[in-house]
Amino acid sequence: MTQALHQLDISLLKGVGPKMRAKLHDYGIRSIQDVLFHLPLRYQDRTRITPxxxxxxxxxxxxxxxxxxxxxxxxxxxxxxxxxxxxxxxxxxxxxxxxxxxxxxxxxxxxxxxxxxxxxxxxxxxxxxxxxxxxAGDDPVAVEERLTPIYPSTEGLQQTSWRKLADQALGYLEQHPVAEWLPPQVLPGRWTLAEALRYLHHPPTDASLYQLQEGQHPSQQRLAFEELLAHNLALQQLRNETRRFGAPALDGPNDLNQQFLAQLPFPLTGAQQRVSEEIAADLASQTPMLRLVQGDVGSGKTVVAALAALRGISSGFQVAIMAPTEILAEQHYHSFCGWLEPLGLSVAWLSGKLKGKARNAQSELIASGEAHIAVGTHALFQNDVEFARLGLVIIDEQHRFGVHQRLSLKQKASIEVGQPHQLIMTATPIPRTLAMTAYADLDTSIIDELPPGRTPVTTVVLDNARRDQIAERLNAVCAKGQQAYWVCTLIEESDKLQAQAAEASWAQLKETLPNLNIGLVHGRMKPKEKAEVMAAFKAAELDLLVATTVIEVGVDVPNASLMIIENAERLGLAQLHQLRGRVGRGSQQSFCVLLYQAPLSRNGRQRLSALRDSNDGFVIAEQDLQLRGPGEVLGTRQTGLMSFRIADLQRDEDLLDGVKDAAEWLLKQRPEHAKPLIERWLSDRTLYASV
CATH class of the missing domain: 2.40.50.140 (Nucleic acid-binding proteins)
Structure with missing residues (x-):
C-alpha cells in the first residue's frame, strides 16, 4: 500500500541528515507533505538579463x-x-x-x-x-526557466536548501498523490491541490509576479481557502465538543431580574434589551451557550452581564465572572456587590493577590455554594478552586486570555450539572474577519447603541514639546469643577518601571499645578490603596488622576472630561480607544489629548490619525487589524491561533462567506474529511486538540 505524503519522513529526502532533520523538526517540518506546504513568501524574476x-x-x-x-x-x-x-x-x-x-x-x-x-x-x-x-568562457549560459521562490526560513537553513527540498518533495507527488479533501461541491475554481502546490513552488516564466506578490493568484486563493476552512472546522469541532455534554437550562423565575431593573437609575437601551433577550433564550436551552457580546466603550455590557447572572442564580446555579486585570475585576466586584447584595445575594472575590485565611474563606464560600457569584481574575480557574453548582461563566475582555484559560473554567462544573453556559464580553470591537475566524465557535451579539446623553470625545494629537500648554488647559478644566486623567505609558511591561514613570509624572505635575489635588494609581499599589484613590477620584475629591494603563477598563467617572495620554504612539489603537472611553461619560464636552514624542514613525502617525478621525470602535478595530495584524489585535500572538501559512485576513475577506458555507456542508455531508484537513494545516498546534 502506497504511503501518504504526511507519513513520509523528511529524512527520505537527499541531503537531510541527522543535523538537518533536527533543524527542520524544530521549524515544524517533519514530513514530505510539510515541505510541500512550506510555501514561498515571495518570488524573484531571474528569467531575463537586464543590460x-x-x-x-x-x-x-x-x-x-x-x-x-x-x-x-x-x-x-x-x-x-x-x-x-x-x-x-x-x-x-x-x-x-x-x-x-x-x-x-x-x-x-x-x-x-x-x-x-x-x-x-x-x-x-x-x-x-x-x-x-x-x-566560464564567452558562450551564453541559460537563465532560470521559472521564477525563483524565496521561502520563510530560520538560522542555518539557506534558500538553496529549501529549493532543493521543495524540488524533491514535488517529485514524490507522482507516486504519493496529496489527498484532496475538498469535493467539487465546495471547491472554488478549477485548481486541484497538487496543481496549486506545483505552481507555487515552480511558477513558470509567464506567471504574473504582481499577482503572486499580492497573494491574488488563483493557486494561492485555492490554498488560502483550504487553510481558512481548516481553521473554521477546528473551531466548529471545538464548539461541537463543548456542546456535546449538555448544560443546565437556566430558565428560573424572572423576579430577581425585575427587582434589579427597578433599582437601576436608568432604563435599558433598545440594544441592551435585544442582547439580553438573545442571552436569555440561549440560557433556557440545555445546549451550552457560547455567546460573544461586543459593545463599544460605555455601551452597558456589565448591566447585560448582571441580567444573565441573575437568570443563573434564580435557576439555582452559581455564576463565575472573570476579568483579566485586578482593577477591572475589582470594579466588577464593587458593581455586583452594589447591585446584588440589596437583593439578598452573596458575592465572593478571588484574585492572585488574595492570600492565606482571606483566600481560604472566599474559596469556602464558593465551594459550599453560599456565594451566588464569584468575581475574580485568572485565580478563579486555579486547581484548588471548586464550585458547588457552576451554571454560567462570564468572561470580560476575552482577548486578554488564552483560549485554554477561557475553556478551563468550564471544567469547574460537576459532571451531574453539565457544561456551564459561557458569555464572553469585549469592549474591543472585533472586525468581521476576525469574528468569522478566531471566534467561529461563538454566536455573536452586538450592543450597537450608547446610552442617551453621551457626547462624542474630541481627540487632538500634540507633540510632547507642548506639555506646558497642556498644563494650562488642565488648570482651566479643573477650575470649572471638572476632572481629568493623565496616563503614563512605557514600552516595557514591567510594573516597577510603569510605577516609576507614573510617580515621576505625578511629582512633576504636583510641582507645576500646586493648586490642584492630584492622585496617583498604578499596578504596584496594594488593592486597598488603589480602591481608596479611585473612590476619592469618583467622589470628586481629586481634580487629576495620574495613572498607568491600569485604568484602561472598568473606571466610570462621568465628571472626568479630559484625558492626556503620554507617549500615545507606543500603544495599539484598541488600547488607546479603551483609554479614551474613560472620558465622555457625562453630558459635558470631553477631550482626549494624544501626546507623542517626535519624530513619529509612519505607522505611529497612521494610528494616531485613525483615532483622531473616528470615535467608532469598529472602524478603529479594522484599522488596528490592518496596522498590527490579527495575532496582536487578539492578544494571541504567542499561541499560534491566528498565524496563517498563506491566508491573509484582510486580503482574503471575500473568501470567508464561502469558507463558512463549505464548513457547514462538509460537517453535514463529509464529516470524515474534517479531521485530516485540520491535521494538514494545524498539525503542530495543540490549541484545538486539548481544549
Missing part, C-alpha cells in the same frame, strides 16, 4: 558582464570594489565582507552573472553583496 545601461533603482535584476577592475577601497569601511561592464554600461559591485579566495576570483577579465538590487552610490549605481556566479 547594465537599463538599470533602475529599487528593482531586483540579473546582470551579466566582465570585471574590468577590482581593488580594495579604504574608506569608513574596508571593501572589495569591482567594476563590471557589459557593453551598455558599467556598474560597481561592493563587498564589505569578503575572503582572500573571493579577492582572487574577482579579477579583471572574469565573467560574472549577478543578482541583486542596484542602489545609488558614490560612482553611480552600485550592488552591495550581490549573489553571483562565475561564467
Amino acid at each position: 547594465i545601461g537599463a538599470l533602475q533603482l529599487g528593482q531586483d535584476v540579473v546582470i551579466e558582464g566582465k570585471v574590468v577592475a577590482a581593488d580594495i577601497a579604504f574608506g569608513r569601511r574596508r571593501s572589495l570594489v569591482c567594476r563590471l561592464q557589459d557593453g551598455t554600461g558599467t556598474t560597481t559591485l561592493r563587498f564589505f565582507h569578503f575572503s582572500a579566495a573571493q579577492k582572487q576570483q574577482l579579477v579583471a577579465g572574469t565573467r560574472l552573472r549577478c543578482f541583486g538590487e542596484p542602489r545609488r552610490g558614490a560612482a553611480g549605481l552600485e550592488f552591495y553583496h550581490p549573489e553571483y556566479k562565475l561564467l
